[in-house]
Amino acid sequence: MARSALAKVGRGGGGAVASAVGMETLRALHGRMVLVRTAEERLMARLRSGGRWTGTLHPSRGQEAVSVATVAHLTDEDWASPTPRELGVHLCRGMPLAEVFAHFAGAVNGGALGSVVSRTTPSLGSTASNLAVGAGIAMAFKLRRQPRVAMGFFGDGVMGTGTAHEVFNLSAAHGLPYVLVCNNNGMAFSQPVAETSPVVELGSRGEAYGLPWKSVDGTDVEAVWLAAREAVQRARDGGGATLLECRTPRLGGFTTAELMEETIPRDAVDVLPRLEARLVELGVARTELEAAAARARQQVDEAVAHTEALPVVHSAALRRRVYAD
Amino acid sequence: MAEPTAGQKPYDPLAFSSQELRDLYWFMNLNRLLEERLTVLYRQGQIVGGLYRSLGQEATSVGTGYATLKQDLVGPMIRNLGVFMVRGVSPQDIMAQYMAKASGPTMGRDVNTHFGDLSKGIVITTSMLGALLEVMVGTALAIKLQKRPDQVAFTWIGDGGQTNGYFHEGMNLAAVKKLPFVCIIENNGYSYSTPNHRETPISQFVLKARAYGCPGIRFDGNDVLEALWATRRARAMCQRGEGPVIMEAVTFRIRGHAEHDDAGYVPRELVERWKQQDPLARYEAQLDTLPNAPTRAERDEMRAQIQGLLTECVDKVLPMPQPRGESAMGGVYAGEKRPAVPPM
Numbered sequence: 273m274a275r276s277a278l279a280k281v282g283r284g285g286g287g288a289v290a291s292a293v294g295m296e297t298l299r300a301l302h303g304r305m306v307l308v309r310t311a312e313e314r315l316m317a318r319l320r321s322g323g324r325w326t327g328t329l330h331p332s333r334g335q336e337a338v339s340v341a342t343v344a345h346l347t348d349e350d351w352a353s354p355t356p357r358e359l360g361v362h363l364c365r366g367m368p369l370a371e372v373f374a375h376f377a378g379a380v381n382g383g384a385l386g387s388v389v390s391r392t393t394p395s396l397g398s399t400a401s402n403l404a405v406g407a408g409i410a411m412a413f414k415l416r417r418q419p420r421v422a423m424g425f426f427g428d429g430v431m432g433t434g435t436a437h438e439v440f441n442l443s444a445a446h447g448l449p450y451v452l453v454c455n456n457n458g459m460a461f462s463q464p465v466a467e468t469s470p471v472v473e474l475g476s477r478g479e480a481y482g483l484p485w486k487s488v489d490g491t492d493v494e495a496v497w498l499a500a501r502e503a504v505q506r507a508r509d510g511g512g513a514t515l516l517e518c519r520t521p522r523l524g525g526f527t528t529a530e531l532m533e534e535t536i537p538r539d540a541v542d543v544l545p546r547l548e549a550r551l552v553e554l555g556v557a558r559t560e561l562e563a564a565a566a567r568a569r570q571q572v573d574e575a576v577a578h579t580e581a582l583p584v585v586h587s588a589a590l591r592r593r594v595y596a597d
Numbered sequence: 598m599a600e601p602t603a604g605q606k607p608y609d610p611l612a613f614s615s616q617e618l619r620d621l622y623w624f625m626n627l628n629r630l631l632e633e634r635l636t637v638l639y640r641q642g643q644i645v646g647g648l649y650r651s652l653g654q655e656a657t658s659v660g661t662g663y664a665t666l667k668q669d670l671v672g673p674m675i676r677n678l679g680v681f682m683v684r685g686v687s688p689q690d691i692m693a694q695y696m697a698k699a700s701g702p703t704m705g706r707d708v709n710t711h712f713g714d715l716s717k718g719i720v721i722t723t724s725m726l727g728a729l730l731e732v733m734v735g736t737a738l739a740i741k742l743q744k745r746p747d748q749v750a751f752t753w754i755g756d757g758g759q760t761n762g763y764f765h766e767g768m769n770l771a772a773v774k775k776l777p778f779v780c781i782i783e784n785n786g787y788s789y790s791t792p793n794h795r796e797t798p799i800s801q802f803v804l805k806a807r808a809y810g811c812p813g814i815r816f817d818g819n820d821v822l823e824a825l826w827a828t829r830r831a832r833a834m835c836q837r838g839e840g841p842v843i844m845e846a847v848t849f850r851i852r853g854h855a856e857h858d859d860a861g862y863v864p865r866e867l868v869e870r871w872k873q874q875d876p877l878a879r880y881e882a883q884l885d886t887l888p889n890a891p892t893r894a895e896r897d898e899m900r901a902q903i904q905g906l907l908t909e910c911v912d913k914v915l916p917m918p919q920p921r922g923e924s925a926m927g928g929v930y931a932g933e934k935r936p937a938v939p940p941m
Contacts (some may be wrong), residue, residue, distance in 0.1 A: 432769040434762015441760050444798050470772030471810040480808030530825035 288553040293494045295554065297552035301344065301493055302547055303564050305336040309544060310568040311369060312524070314576060315376055319528045324584050327376045330357040331524025337543050338455045338490050338518045340364055341497040342423060345504040348391065352423045353406035356385075356395040357455065361425065365390035369575040379582035397425060400435035403452065407439045410513070412448035421507040423451040430458025431477065432468050440515070444481040447512035451503040452483075454515065455490065457522040459535050477519030483515045490518030491543040494550075606817075608826035608850045610807050615889040621659060621821050622884065622896060625877055627903050628655040628679040631688050634907050635695055643915065645697035646708040651676045652820070653851035654785055656876035658753075659683060660824025661781050661846070664832055665718075665751055670740070672733040672752040673721045675710050675722045676783070680753070683738045684717045689910040698917040704928065705920035727763035730754055730780060734767040737778035737841070756802055757788020765808075768841065772809035777835035779828070779842050783818065803845040811841050818846030819876040822883065849874070852870075907929035 290297050309580035312332065318325040319416040332339055339360030343352050346365070354361035375385055386394035393405050408425025413420040425554060430436050431454065443450045456474050458465050471477060478485030484506065488495040496518055503514035521540030548561050617922050632650050637874060639648045658679025663923045665671055665684070671766060673680035681691065686702075693701030702712040713721030720736060723729045737750035754764060759782050782802045798887055806813030812834055816827035824846065831842040849871035853860035884890035891899065 284817065432773075434764075434766045437765030438760070438762050441797060445796060447798075467773065468769075470769065471808070476810040480799070482807045 288555075291494055291550075291554060293497050295556075297344070297497070298551065298554070299545075299556070299560075301337075301341055301497065302551060302561070303567070304340045304364055305493070305544055305547065306521075306564050307369075307568040307571060308336045308363060309333065310374070310565070311363070311575075312359060314572050315373070316524075316528055318576070319376060324378050324580075325376055326378055328356075328527045328529050329359070329376065329534060330355070330527050332357050332360060333524030334522065334540065334542055335455055335457055335490060335518075335520040336360055337493045337496045337547075338425075338453065338520060342453050342500040342518075345501050346391075346421060346423060347406050348558070349414050349418075350421045350423070351391045351393065351406070351409045352425070353393040353409070354386075354395050354425045355399045355402050355536050356397060357427070357453075357457075358384070358395065362386060362390055362395075365392050367392065369571060370578045373575050373579040374582060377582075377593040378584045379579055387472060400430040400433045401440050402426065403430060404435050406452075407443055407450055407494045408446060410443065410448040410507075411446065413449050414446065415495045416523050419449075419508060421449045421451065423453060423504075423505050425453045425455060427460060428454065428456040428458065428465045428474060429468055430454075431456075431474050439477070440481040440483060443513035444483045447510070448490065449507040449510070451500065451507055452513060452515045453500075454517045455520060456517050457490075457520045458537070459526070459532075461526060462502070462532060462535060473517070475515055478515035481511055481515075482559065484511075485515040485517070487517040487519065490520035491541045491546055493543065493547050518552050521545070606820070608823060610822055610883065610887060613822060613825075613887075613889075614892075617825075617886065618884065618890045619895075619899075621825065622665060622880065622891060623899055623903070624659045625655045625677055625682050625821060626900050627682055627688065628659060629877060630900070630903050630907055631682075631691065632678065634911060635692070636856060638692075638696065638911070644695050644708075645919075646695075646701070647855035647857055648695070649675045649709060650852040651678055651853045653871060653875060654678055654783065654846075654848045655823055656821035656880065657781075657783055657818040657846040657848050660821040661751070661753070661828040661844075664702060664825050664828030665749070666747075666832075667718065668735045668745075668748050669748045669832075670718050670720055670733070670748065672722065672729045672736075672750070673710070674722060674726065674729060674753045674755070674758070674783075675724070676785075677753050678710065678754075680904060681710060681719065684714075684719055686714060686717060687910075688720070688907060689914060692880055692910050692914040693917060696914060696917075697919050698914060698922075699920040700917050704924075706925075710933075717745070725763075726758040727754060727761040730758075731763050731767040731927060734776065734778055735769045737771060737776035738774060741774065741776055746836065749779060749832050749840075751779045753781045755785055755788060756782065756784045756786070756796060757791065759802065759805060760788070760796060768805075768809050768843070769812075771841040772811050775838060775840060777838075777840045778842075779831045779835060779840070779844060781828070781844045781846060783846045783848060785848050786816075786867075787854070787860075787863065789854045789858075790860075801845060803843060806843040809841070809843070812839060813841060813843045813845070815845040815847065819849030819874045819879060821876060821880050848876075908920065 315329050339358040341366050352361050362385050386392040388433045396402050403424040406422045410422035460468050473487050474489035475485040486499045488499045503516050521537045627659040658677045659840040662680035662683035699705045711722050713719045733750050733752040740748045784802050803813040814827050817823045834842050
């Protein structure tokens with residue numbers, strides 16, 4: 273509530289309230305979010321046109337801040353465990369766009385998303401598992417006494433699973449250096465959150481575990497960034513795990529295969545135009561935003577061209593990346 | 598670590614009838630004295646499998662169990678012998694079960710409290726701690742779907758059991774569907790050898806209710822009247838559609854996890870402190886102050902009756918045969934009520 277009031281004061285009063293995030297960071301976050309959205313839009317179109325583009329994309333449209341503004345606080349040594357709906361995490365952690373596309377285009381160098389280079393674990397379809405994998409990494413950091421942080425992602429549907437319960441409890445009991453990011457987009461496949469959770473504010477479930485928690489508007493990039501900074505700092509300082517809920521609208525449907533248009537909210541706030549309005553309010557020129565969009569389009573064009581020039585993976589390569597070698 | 602609770606009691610001790618006071622006394626003593634007999638039998642090598650004592654926790658089993666009504670469905674766990682007996686299971690059946698006798702409730706196929714009796718509203722206990730909670734949420738769902746407003750489902754779980762995923766998935770469903778379900782977390786300080794503080798940073802398990810947006814009631818688990826009073830409140834909430842309810846009984850496991858465990862990992866002084874809170878001794882003292890309570894002479898008489906009853910049971914059950922190997926294939930499929938081969 274306080275945050276939206278702040279934004280309104282900014283708009284109405286002529287002189288905008290300065291961003292606690294800082295202009296350079298805010299511009300960088302915008303650039304990454306534009307790239308994630310452009311890349312996903314292109315992937316969506318390619319996957320629906322068929323041909324060599326196969327597989328399923330879980331669009332993060334409207335939820336890009338959750339992927340982008342959280343991992344912005346991680347260092348190269350930290351790890352993240354995103355779900356398939358956080359393609360942006362892999363990208364922001366340094367996975368090349370062409371490599372991500374290759375994954376969807378059956379190219380030889382394609383493989384499971386996630387890599388040792390980007391320090392992101394493969395996004396597992398059984399989505400609760402990502403949260404557990406991240407907790408394991410956090411446990412390793414703690415046992416090795418490394419000042420590193422792990423960040424795990426999950427949705428509102430996972431909130432009701434036994435895996436989430438066990439991870440929450442373990443993270444709290446052992447004070448793991450872990451940030452548990454819940455992307456509450458209001459829909460678990462086709463089930464509204466009111467049918468899967470008995471409490472409205474999912475983050476508040478942290479109280480049952482002794483986990484510090486926060487619930488923020490996921491369409492407010494600054495709020496997500498600030499809350500994630502606090503959580504990462506706590507983990508790095510030895511203060512243990514934090515449950516961070518980001519409330520978002522699922523603007524892109526469930527997947528390319530099952531769009532579920534009837535579940536897409538019509539009147540929801542879209543995080544990207546909201547951020548752009550905020551940037552303009554803070555004095556950023558429209559032309560600068562347009563330039564960012566053009567840069568993203570160019571990057572995506574190049575990555576698509578690069579990917580389509582690669583041969584389709586041969587069945588003999590199926591065994592690659594299965595065993596350690 | 599749980600500490601004995603103290604201070605002002607939330608209930609009126611004068612509100613209980615003389616029959617209720619007598620029944621509670623009878624069942625608490627039956628619970629303890631039966632377990633003492635079982636311990637002797639265990640040391641004699643007569644018990645098959647482990648013996649899971651509830652010494653120091655009898656008030657929780659008896660008080661909560663006594664609050665359930667005939668039509669309710671209950672899923673007690675292994676340490677809730679009192680619940681079984683309050684619901685009408687005889688000490689003889691429990692002895693036969695512990696000694697794997699062919700005449701016992703599971704005909705010697707399973708041991709200890711791993712049995713049920715739907716005629717008494719007892720759903721069969723599963724040995725996987727936590728899994729029983731989901732079964733009981735299922736019965737609560739059935740109660741709701743079949744529109745039986747006078748029924749409530751109950752289960753018991755430990756401080757360790759509530760850490761596993763079953764608990765969460767069951768409670769989440771119960772809360773989303775607003776089921777008439779009471780979950781009693783029996784916090785006895787230790788999950789086998791793991792103390793509370795290594796299990797969770799929260800100080801009270803009743804806080805679990807916050808994850809499910811449901812009412813939570815914490816009570817002194819060594820005060821049988823408070824256990825009864827609190828559970829009746831929880832039951833009434835469920836009947837008003839305010840369920841599910843999470844309850845926390847604050848108590849302590851005086852013995853080890855089972856008789857084979859010497860519990861050397863529990864600090865002696867902690868056990869000594871809790872021994873001062875013995876639920877039977879506390880109830881005796883409370884009865885001395887209540888006008889409608891059985892007199893000391895009547896109580897002595899009741900205990901003597903129980904001892905006589907238990908001696909009869911031991912004498913009867915000891916010579917009973919265990920099942921014959923050939924009978925193992927019987928009673929497996931629906932329609933076969935008894936083993937195809939007679940037990941002996």
